[in-house]
Amino acid sequence: MEVPAEFEAFVRASRPTLLRTAYLLAGDRHRAEDLVQETLVRVARRWERCAGAPLAYARVTLHRLAIDDYRWRRRRPETPVDGVDGPALADATNAIEGRLVLAQALSRLTAAQRAVLVCRFFDDLTEAQAAQVLGISPNTVKSQTRRALARLRELGPELLTDAAETMGGAR
Amino acid sequence: MSTELRSLLVELAQDADEWETPDPATQAARAWSAGRSQRGRARLLIALAAAAVLLLAWPVGAWLVGRSGPLRPDPPASDAAAQGLRLPERIARADPLTADTGAGTTLREYAGPVAAIVWPGAYEPLALGADGAFRRFDAGEPSARAAWASVSPDGTRVAWVTCRTDQSAAGPADPACEPDELHVRNLRSDPPGSSSVVDLAELRWGQESATLDSRVLRWSPSGELLLIGASPVGSSGVAPVRAVVVDDSGRVTPVHSIHEIAGWRDEAHVVSWELTGSATDDPTSGSVLRLRTIQLRTDASAPLVDLTPADAPGPDPVQVLAPVVMSVDGDLVTAAGSTVHRFVWRVDGRQVATHRRLDDRELRTLPARGGFVEWTAQRCLADAGTGRCRIAVDPRLAVQQPAIATDALDRPLIQSWLGTRTSLVFWYWPWTAAAALAVAVVAGGLVIREKRRSRERRRPVGAPGS
Numbered sequence: 001m002e003v004p005a006e007f008e009a010f011v012r013a014s015r016p017t018l019l020r021t022a023y024l025l026a027g028d029r030h031r032a033e034d035l036v037q038e039t040l041v042r043v044a045r046r047w048e049r050c051a052g053a054p055l056a057y058a059r060v061t062l063h064r065l066a067i068d069d070y071r072w073r074r075r076r077p078e079t080p081v082d083g084v085d086g087p088a089l090a091d092a093t094n095a096i097e098g099r100l101v102l103a104q105a106l107s108r109l110t111a112a113q114r115a116v117l118v119c120r121f122f123d124d125l126t127e128a129q130a131a132q133v134l135g136i137s138p139n140t141v142k143s144q145t146r147r148a149l150a151r152l153r154e155l156g157p158e159l160l161t162d163a164a165e166t167m168g169g170a171r
Numbered sequence: 172m173s174t175e176l177r178s179l180l181v182e183l184a185q186d187a188d189e190w191e192t193p194d195p196a197t198q199a200a201r202a203w204s205a206g207r208s209q210r211g212r213a214r215l216l217i218a219l220a221a222a223a224v225l226l227l228a229w230p231v232g233a234w235l236v237g238r239s240g241p242l243r244p245d246p247p248a249s250d251a252a253a254q255g256l257r258l259p260e261r262i263a264r265a266d267p268l269t270a271d272t273g274a275g276t277t278l279r280e281y282a283g284p285v286a287a288i289v290w291p292g293a294y295e296p297l298a299l300g301a302d303g304a305f306r307r308f309d310a311g312e313p314s315a316r317a318a319w320a321s322v323s324p325d326g327t328r329v330a331w332v333t334c335r336t337d338q339s340a341a342g343p344a345d346p347a348c349e350p351d352e353l354h355v356r357n358l359r360s361d362p363p364g365s366s367s368v369v370d371l372a373e374l375r376w377g378q379e380s381a382t383l384d385s386r387v388l389r390w391s392p393s394g395e396l397l398l399i400g401a402s403p404v405g406s407s408g409v410a411p412v413r414a415v416v417v418d419d420s421g422r423v424t425p426v427h428s429i430h431e432i433a434g435w436r437d438e439a440h441v442v443s444w445e446l447t448g449s450a451t452d453d454p455t456s457g458s459v460l461r462l463r464t465i466q467l468r469t470d471a472s473a474p475l476v477d478l479t480p481a482d483a484p485g486p487d488p489v490q491v492l493a494p495v496v497m498s499v500d501g502d503l504v505t506a507a508g509s510t511v512h513r514f515v516w517r518v519d520g521r522q523v524a525t526h527r528r529l530d531d532r533e534l535r536t537l538p539a540r541g542g543f544v545e546w547t548a549q550r551c552l553a554d555a556g557t558g559r560c561r562i563a564v565d566p567r568l569a570v571q572q573p574a575i576a577t578d579a580l581d582r583p584l585i586q587s588w589l590g591t592r593t594s595l596v597f598w599y600w601p602w603t604a605a606a607a608l609a610v611a612v613v614a615g616g617l618v619i620r621e622k623r624r625s626r627e628r629r630r631p632v633g634a635p636g637s
Contacts, residue, residue: 008200016187016188020184020187020188032187033192040206042206043202043206044205045206045207099186102180118180121176
């Protein structure tokens with residue numbers, strides 16, 4: 001089956017971005033790769049429809065797949081997820097440890113909370129844009145963001161030294 | 172905004188840049204192939220589901236529409252005698268071959284009109300009553316059986332010829348089936364069930380014995396008289412055919428000057444035709460199709476009239492007609508043969524029209540009022556003019572050619588929610604519906620399986636069952 005050059009160019013250009021987002025959403029390399037692959041399959045399936053803005057479609061698909069994946073794993077827990085006590089987080093005294101603490105903290109958020117954080121603070125989307133990507137209302141984005149930040153603050157206080165500013169600065 | 176959180180997120184995400192990932196072209200090819208396959212499967216499933224829904228919904232909808240009434244016109248209030256004579260739009264199998272036992276399975280117990288006669292394959296003819304049930308003709312004695320039959324235009328009189336044979340499976344065309352008796356039954360309610368039997372061994376023209384051979388049974392327009400073809404005993408196939416007329420009481424009157432029987436012009440006259448100078452007699456001469464009108468009471472014959480088919484193809488236009496099937500309706504005589512043309516003359520020999528038959532494949536023409544109806548390869552009785560299928564006959568009956576009570580063709584048909592569709596899908600619609608249901612179930616199962624597989628593909632590595 002011959003692959004259109006446009007699709008191949010899209011994969012080449014968007015894969016790093018999608019992989020980074022997927023890693024933040026999934027917190028695991030293999031899951032992130034699976035998510036990206038499945039996202040690309042979905043994009044290929046609807047290539048004619050989404051050829052105008054494939055990256056936007058891929059982003060929406062990636063987020064929703066990540067939420068589905070989280071829900072699936074939640075029904076079949078293999079590792080502690082939201083609300084479950086896990087091992088103590090590392091002390092974020094330097095940059096590497098800060099990333100490690102963030103990764104561990106993110107893994108203890110719900111998929112929706114992770115998704116809003118990624119949309120708002122990594123993809124730099126507005127509340128309205130995040131709501132559109134996640135398929136929820138802007139108010140839900142706002143409340144999920146608030147809960148996510150509160151949870152992060154609880155799990156790693158040193159991660160959010162300017163939490164008040166964070167809440168106030170949310171657009 | 173938390174610049175610290177953002178920078179941490181960016182730093183964390185940059186870990187992904189260091190992973191070893193497959194070549195983008197390979198990944199694109201894999202994704203493309205999987206995506207297009209999924210799309211193809213999804214479309215196939217949707218198409219199957221849509222087809223199944225349509226197949227299931229259509230008969231139900233048609234049934235509901237049929238119940239609402241407009242498809243079932245009431246018969247006209249006038250003509251009470253013919254009130255019950257209606258043909259079904261679909262002559263479907265009602266298990267006629269097992270209907271040979273029990274009460275009500277022969278014409279002896281039946282008092283209504285007969286709408287049609289069918290010959291299911293090589294078996295005996297069966298009468299289709301106006302009540303929609305098939306009945307056998309009474310053979311009289313166990314060693315005899317009905318071979319061929321005819322029904323009067325109004326369906327209230329039937330005639331059938333029995334023959335004696337030891338070959339119980341022999342068909343009507345079997346030469347071993349020697350004509351034995353002619354049965355004529357009156358199915359009118361008053362008097363009910365009266366019948367007469369003519370011993371065909373006693374057929375006579377004066378001192379000359381005759382035998383029934385042409386198997387032509389033609390009822391007069393009123394149904395009072397029956398014209399049957401016969402030949403002198405021992406005559407060869409080229410000898411003139413003669414005929415007898417049987418009246419209501421079973422009295423037999425010979426018709427001497429008749430040749431091949433065309434039909435009844437009216438109650439007092441029959442029309443005969445003959446083909447002379449045929450290729451058999453003289454290959455160098457052209458053939459001539461001639462017509463003769465015979466006055467029954469006096470046995471007087473009008474002069475022969477030559478019929479010349481205009482616009483007929485070939486050097487010998489008459490030959491293209493053979494074998495000729497003729498039909499008479501008042502002053503009009505219609506002839507159809509093995510070619511794709513049909514010719515209409517007046518009885519005085521003036522040609523009225525030349526029609527091209529609609530279909531030249533496996534067609535048989537049946538004399539009817541106003542010309543012909545055509546028995547098509549789709550087992551359909553079609554209007555000769557338009558080719559529109561009017562009555563569809565179940566292929567499971569294996570009917571070669573039905574005989575129709577011609578009055579019934581002028582009356583509204585008993586309509587069916589399946590119409591006159593002749594596709595096997597419609598004859599076997601319960602099985603079709605069951606198959607559609609099965610397809611729907613399979614399609615649904617495939618959709619569910621596809622969804623499960625899709626979830627499985629997204630299942631995280633290391634999850635239980637992965």
